[in-house]
Amino acid sequence: MRLSQLFSKTKKSSPQTEESINASLLIKGGFIQKTGAGIYTLLPLGFRVAKKIEYIIEEEMEKLGAQRILMPALTPKKNWKLTKRWDNFDTLFRLKGKEKKEYALNPTHEEVVVPLARSFIESYRDLPSYVYQIQTKFRDELRVKSGLLRTKEFLMKDLYSFHSSEKDLDNFYEKVKKSYAKIFKKLGLEKKTYLTLAKGGTFSRYSHEFQVVSDEGEDTIYICDKCHVAVNKELIRTQNKCWKCGKILKKEKKAIEIANTFKLKDKFSRDFNLTFLDKHGKRNFVLMGCYGIGISRLIGTLVETLHDDKGIIWPEIISPFKLHLVALGNDRNVKEVTKKLYNILQKSKIEVLYDDRNESSPGEKLADADLIGVPYRIVISKKTILRKKIEMKKRNSNKVKFITERELLNFLK
Amino acid sequence: MRLSQLFSKTKKSSPQTEESINASLLIKGGFIQKTGAGIYTLLPLGFRVAKKIEYIIEEEMEKLGAQRILMPALTPKKNWKLTKRWDNFDTLFRLKGKEKKEYALNPTHEEVVVPLARSFIESYRDLPSYVYQIQTKFRDELRVKSGLLRTKEFLMKDLYSFHSSEKDLDNFYEKVKKSYAKIFKKLGLEKKTYLTLAKGGTFSRYSHEFQVVSDEGEDTIYICDKCHVAVNKELIRTQNKCWKCGKILKKEKKAIEIANTFKLKDKFSRDFNLTFLDKHGKRNFVLMGCYGIGISRLIGTLVETLHDDKGIIWPEIISPFKLHLVALGNDRNVKEVTKKLYNILQKSKIEVLYDDRNESSPGEKLADADLIGVPYRIVISKKTILRKKIEMKKRNSNKVKFITERELLNFLK
Numbered sequence: 001m002r003l004s005q006l007f008s009k010t011k012k013s014s015p016q017t018e019e020s021i022n023a024s025l026l027i028k029g030g031f032i033q034k035t036g037a038g039i040y041t042l043l044p045l046g047f048r049v050a051k052k053i054e055y056i057i058e059e060e061m062e063k064l065g066a067q068r069i070l071m072p073a074l075t076p077k078k079n080w081k082l083t084k085r086w087d088n089f090d091t092l093f094r095l096k097g098k099e100k101k102e103y104a105l106n107p108t109h110e111e112v113v114v115p116l117a118r119s120f121i122e123s124y125r126d127l128p129s130y131v132y133q134i135q136t137k138f139r140d141e142l143r144v145k146s147g148l149l150r151t152k153e154f155l156m157k158d159l160y161s162f163h164s165s166e167k168d169l170d171n172f173y174e175k176v177k178k179s180y181a182k183i184f185k186k187l188g189l190e191k192k193t194y195l196t197l198a199k200g201g202t203f204s205r206y207s208h209e210f211q212v213v214s215d216e217g218e219d220t221i222y223i224c225d226k227c228h229v230a231v232n233k234e235l236i237r238t239q240n241k242c243w244k245c246g247k248i249l250k251k252e253k254k255a256i257e258i259a260n261t262f263k264l265k266d267k268f269s270r271d272f273n274l275t276f277l278d279k280h281g282k283r284n285f286v287l288m289g290c291y292g293i294g295i296s297r298l299i300g301t302l303v304e305t306l307h308d309d310k311g312i313i314w315p316e317i318i319s320p321f322k323l324h325l326v327a328l329g330n331d332r333n334v335k336e337v338t339k340k341l342y343n344i345l346q347k348s349k350i351e352v353l354y355d356d357r358n359e360s361s362p363g364e365k366l367a368d369a370d371l372i373g374v375p376y377r378i379v380i381s382k383k384t385i386l387r388k389k390i391e392m393k394k395r396n397s398n399k400v401k402f403i404t405e406r407e408l409l410n411f412l413k
Numbered sequence: 414m415r416l417s418q419l420f421s422k423t424k425k426s427s428p429q430t431e432e433s434i435n436a437s438l439l440i441k442g443g444f445i446q447k448t449g450a451g452i453y454t455l456l457p458l459g460f461r462v463a464k465k466i467e468y469i470i471e472e473e474m475e476k477l478g479a480q481r482i483l484m485p486a487l488t489p490k491k492n493w494k495l496t497k498r499w500d501n502f503d504t505l506f507r508l509k510g511k512e513k514k515e516y517a518l519n520p521t522h523e524e525v526v527v528p529l530a531r532s533f534i535e536s537y538r539d540l541p542s543y544v545y546q547i548q549t550k551f552r553d554e555l556r557v558k559s560g561l562l563r564t565k566e567f568l569m570k571d572l573y574s575f576h577s578s579e580k581d582l583d584n585f586y587e588k589v590k591k592s593y594a595k596i597f598k599k600l601g602l603e604k605k606t607y608l609t610l611a612k613g614g615t616f617s618r619y620s621h622e623f624q625v626v627s628d629e630g631e632d633t634i635y636i637c638d639k640c641h642v643a644v645n646k647e648l649i650r651t652q653n654k655c656w657k658c659g660k661i662l663k664k665e666k667k668a669i670e671i672a673n674t675f676k677l678k679d680k681f682s683r684d685f686n687l688t689f690l691d692k693h694g695k696r697n698f699v700l701m702g703c704y705g706i707g708i709s710r711l712i713g714t715l716v717e718t719l720h721d722d723k724g725i726i727w728p729e730i731i732s733p734f735k736l737h738l739v740a741l742g743n744d745r746n747v748k749e750v751t752k753k754l755y756n757i758l759q760k761s762k763i764e765v766l767y768d769d770r771n772e773s774s775p776g777e778k779l780a781d782a783d784l785i786g787v788p789y790r791i792v793i794s795k796k797t798i799l800r801k802k803i804e805m806k807k808r809n810s811n812k813v814k815f816i817t818e819r820e821l822l823n824f825l826k
Contacts, residue, residue: 006480008533033532035489036487036489042483042484047483068460069455070455070459070463071448073566097565112454116454119446120422131420
């Protein structure tokens with residue numbers, strides 16, 4: 001992609017209405033744009049990041065044997081009345097259409113997936129069963145000053161599991177936790193992410209959250225350095241010990257919840273009468289689990305965690321591009337050599353962002369490369385051409401290397 | 414995918430509340446499920462079809478140089494007030510959140526994309542520019558008796574183009590029409606699709622629609638057999654001649670609008686003051702085009718067009734699977750031979766739906782294969798094993814072929 005053709009442009013100054021680092025850097029870099037308070041558009045760069053996260057999650061969901069579906073955002077009031085959440089779900093968006101029909105804009109999908117499962121689950125032979133979706137959720141949040149960390153509309157992956165026994169639910173629940181840990185490891189968040197014991201709602205004693213330590217976090221967790229796990233502050237009165245080694249937890253940290261796992265057990269199955277016939281012909285309630293990853297929030301969290309004073313530092317696996325290619329100065333020869341390299345890289349299917357802008361100064365180009373945060377910066381200038389080399393720099397390092405074109409292409413293979 | 418593991422199940426009888434063929438077949442086959450009137454869930458089979466359509470569209474959009482973004486569904490009232498569509502857009506869903514904030518649930522995205530473009534378009538050098546998204550739209554439709562042809566929530570691809578001159582807009586507009594024709598050709602809809610002249614709204618004299626001839630259609634068009642184009646009935650009083658050959662149009666047909674192209678010109682640019690500086694330093698309004706393809710509706714249209722009394726007949730390019738593999742009967746040897754073939758196909762990355770169900774009769778299995786509509790059916794039975802062959806049948810043919818495993822694998826390459 002040529003930077004001169006990119007729909008978005010970088011901005012020199014931080015947006016005045018944004019207080020969080022993630023929104024500020026993502027807007028300056030041209031990843032997102034604000035459409036309203038707590039409502040953002042993903043621009044081409046941001047969309048590429050979201051797609052890459054989607055692939056990683058999709059891969060793990062497939063491994064779990066989960067099947068992808070797409071449920072609606074709009075759902076009749078009666079489904080939400082049945083679970084008693086129409087009146088009690090604090091951030092629920094409610095709306096009235098023609099003929100006085102009322103709908104919820106789903107902030108979560110138990111009210112859709114449980115009646116759905118009811119059409120297909122009849123006997124123990126139909127269990128276990130797992131479905132997931134990557135879809136837009138809505139929440140009428142008031143505090144929306146944290147960029148992508150808290151928004152009124154966001155991308156989420158939600159997985160629902162259906163089981164015939166508590167043991168089977170427990171086993172799958174553990175599998176999902178491992179799968180989530182793998183996803184966050186791939187994203188480079190392993191060290192900062194704590195598997196955190198939290199309240200289980202009305203259905204279970206405990207749930208688990210994946211909390212990323214960050215000053216921007218709204219949650220408070222108590223961490224165990226040794227076991228790399230934590231307890232959410234909401235539980236600390238009754239559970240002040242590490243649930244792995246038993247040590248008393250004292251270290252308080254601010255953290256961002258990027259994922260959670262819940263054992264719903266028969267809570268929603270009872271509401272919608274979702275039952276199955278067991279091997280002995282007896283009717284039982286289906287047991288359920290639900291497991292979410294906030295994709296928009298994950299993007300915000302990655303930026304909060306991986307940046308410096310110059311800009312974002314994307315992990316390679318989800319960076320919108322692998323290389324940021326800069327033609328330094330407007331010398332014709334420099335332009336031509338860079339263009340040639342760009343064409344070679346394009347042909348080799350390397351994802352490269354090529355800064356071909358004529359009107360930008362060398363300083364602006366290098367600053368934009370740091371701001372956008374692609375992992376490898378390649379610079380072509382009069383100097384590099386004289387040396388018959390290419391300048392390469394990792395975004396998260398200060399060292400500049402001079403390599404040949406062949407060395408670059410070998411490295412990229 | 415093993416049919417015994419599939420989240421959905423086929424249904425023996427048509428749903429009583431559905432009057433259209435597309436909804437009836439899609440629900441019976443386990444592609445979609447109704448969540449409310451005009452609100453559907455895409456089940457695993459339906460999601461696979463939608464994804465394949467998405468790939469085809471994405472490929473064509475890339476060729477046009479359009480960049481993919483994701484705009485929000487929720488948009489502040491003030492954007493819709495500015496274009497005067499808050500009060501005038503008949504099917505607009507409006508909602509009120511906390512602190513009396515009002516929002517529209519976007520049925521189309523000019524109210525988002527134009528202010529967005531305003532942040533990035535400054536001079537003629539930034540033009541032309543094209544962005545698109547594949548996203549969920551909302552319309553408060555009353556008549557929702559046509560399955561996926563008319564729903565309250567649906568997937569749509571919408572593309573927006575920005576130009577510095579009318580000539581440039583005209584050129585791109587023609588390119589998009591060609592690109593759309595290519596998409597519908599790939600989907601096997603070429604013969605039934607008519608490029609149709611329609612009203613241009615307040616902005617332009619004409620727009621164009623891609624209309625698929627079908628009895629289930631809500632539109633009426635007048636077609637020219639020779640030129641394979643049409644005029645929408647809404648225009649026929651003033652435009653009763655073929656706009657290609659000049660022949661008077663008399664042949665009236667019902668049709669489904671699957672796509673449209675609009676020259677918006679400066680209508681929305683004026684509303685949001687979207688301008689650019691031309692080469693002479695003069696400020697002008699940006700000229701715009703918008704181009705939509707209804708993805709959910711396209712799925713419904715494909716089923717209306719491509720089915721027989723036994724079920725759906727998917728075009729290979731978007732079928733959820735390439736092969737439907739049936740183990741006929743519960744003979745152990747038959748099961749083993751089929752399983753072996755399934756594993757070979759899986760390893761060769763062939764998309765295969767394997768009917769491994771124990772409780773279904775041969776008749777049910779063959780009926781389900783016809784209902785689901787995968788293009789090639791492979792049957793393994795005692796008889797085929799004796800003959801050391803595999804039975805293969807195309808969904809849209811009555812001829813059964815007996816081939817060897819090697820012949821099958823060669824054919825699939």
